[in-house]
Amino acid sequence: IDNVAEISAASNALGLPDEDSQPGDNGGDAPETDTDDEEDDNGPHGNGMTDNPADADDFDLARVSIETVSLGSTVFLDNNNDGFQNGADTGIVNVEVQLFDADTEMQILTDATGARVLDPADAATVVTDANGDYHFTNLLPGDYYVVIPSSPAAAPISSNNTGIAFSETDPDDNLDNDDEGLQPGGSGTSVSSDTITLMLGDEPLNGANAGEESAQGNAQDDVFDSNGNMTLDFGFFAPVSLGDTAFVDLNGDGLQTMGEPGIGGVTVTLLDSNGDIVTLDAEGNAITGVTTTAPDGSYGFANLPPGSYSVVFDISTADNAEFYDFTTADAGGLDEDDSDNSIALTEFTAQTNPTDFLNSGEMDLTLDVGVVCDIEVIVAEPFTICSTQPVILNEGASISPASLGGSWSTPDGTGVFTTGTDFATATTYTPSKEDALRGSVTFILTTNDPAGPCEAVSNQVTVEVLNVDCGSFFWDGE
Structure with a gap:
């Protein structure tokens, strides 16, 4: 000077x-x-x-x-939110970085290169370079902290300890490539470090000790290495999301094809890689980890930290649930079309296989579940009666689910349903002379029309009618 x-x-x-x-x-x-x-x-x-x-x-x-000190290192994309720059984690370009005096809480004026200046006319904004690095120089020894006034738009959340075994560390520990950012305002807000003390001749040397100035940006202070600390790094990530659709597999092929509708009301529970219900979002806020499908069958979980997830489908809560059962799982074709009820848990619940690890900003919209219409009508095997013998209609017949109900009909018989045709009350059918002359009567049991996309189901049986008078004897056809 x-x-x-x-x-x-x-x-x-x-x-x-x-x-x-x-x-x-x-x-x-x-x-x-x-x-x-x-x-x-x-x-x-x-x-x-x-x-x-x-x-x-x-x-x-x-x-x-007069000897001066310096401070810097890297703003990076923390793909897996583990709090460290490693693997495919790259620096983030053009992020504004500000330096503050920790004692006065006043911003230190610097030029565009990060060198301290005294004249406000010489001051300029400092941004990270093409590698994501920053460097403040010409500083007097003392206490400082760094602020990123606006987090990167493509990665707006500071690396945090949501579900990960790490936390922001002491900037004075001299450990390199670990995230030092604190973001109390949440996603998209400013991030700051804690206070770091810079001293002449007492700052970490490039690679001299394990973990100290050993990562990206560590060589920025090599001219005066012991007077510079290049370990103040900031990690950011974008939340991940997943979801898709519960659908009625009308043709039973295990795939959602054109015209097959979604179903609402299916309960979907989100599990982490340990099989536990997810209770925190990407910012550490409490969530329930449970949702239900919309009327069109869609569902989704957003604002999640990077990781691997699975979901559990409970179809017992679906609209018109009594009519459904799971379709065939993992039937092939495109992953976004097949049903992923891969792991059967109970009659009405099934779990997907875990997703691939979702890195920063990734989305998985392939976790679907399909159901088939599970409506069944059972009638007796064909049998023979005498013309004077009544047909016991409901013997050997059933409708599932029973709550659906149904009715009997005959396309060719001219006899009498003695107590009506409703399945719940019908008991017998008395053949007519025409039935006896023809030699048979066909009976059809049809369910009532179910709500939703499923259709009524029917089954039929043909009864042989012998044109003979059996009197008071009951002939069982043998």
Whole structure:
């Protein structure tokens, strides 16, 4: 730095008062003049020449060397949110970085290169370079902290300890490539470090000790390595998401094809890689980890930390659940089309296989579940009766689910349903003479129309009618 001073009194090399430091002209009482200053050289109006060797005034420029410290390293994309720059984690370009004095909490003015300046006119914004690195220089020893006023748009969340065994560390520990950012305001807000103390000759050396200045950006202070700390890193990530659809597999092929509708009300529970229900989102906020499908069958979980997930489907809560059963799982074709009820848990619940690890910003919309319409009608095996013998309709017949109900009909019989055709109340059918002459009657049991996309189901049986009078005997056809 340049040191400039004008003293008020001094002695020259001859032991006499310095003429230019006296109030008079060359020692007199009159005010100094430019001529006097030109002769004496070093007055406040001097010409910068040294034409009077008797002048001991120290208004001359004097250059003084003062050691400074520096601070920096990397803003990086923390793909797996483990809090460290590793693997495919790359630096983030063009992120604004600010430096603050921890004692005054005032921003340190720097030029675009990060060098400290005194004149506000020389100040400029500092941003990370093409590698994601930043570097503040020409700093006096002391306490500082770094602020990123606006987190990167593509990765707005500071690396955190949501579900991961790490936490932000002490900036003074000199460990490299670990995230030091704190983001109390949540996604998209500013991030700051804790206080770091910079001291002359006491900062970590490039690669001298394990973990200290051993990662990206560590060589920025190599000229004065012991005066620079290149371990203050900031990790960011974007949340991940997953989901898709519960659907009715009308053709039973295990795939959602054109025209097959979604179903609402299916309960979907999100599990982490340990099989536990997810209870925190990407910012550490509490979530339930449970949702239900919308009327169109869609569902989704968003704002999750990077990781591997699975979901459990519970179809017992679906709209018209009594009519459904799981379809065939993992039937092939495109992963976004097949049903992923891969692991059967109970009659009504099934779990997907775990997803691949979802890195920062990734999305998996392939976790579907298909159901088939599970409506069944059972009738008796064909049998034979005499023309005077009634047909016991419901013997050997059933409808599932029973709550659906149904009714009997006959396309060719002309006899009488003695107690009506409703499956719940019908008991017998008495054949007519025409039935006996024809020799048979066909009976059809049809369910009531189920709600939703499933259709009514029917089954039929043909009963042989012998044109004989069996009297009071019951002939079982043997």
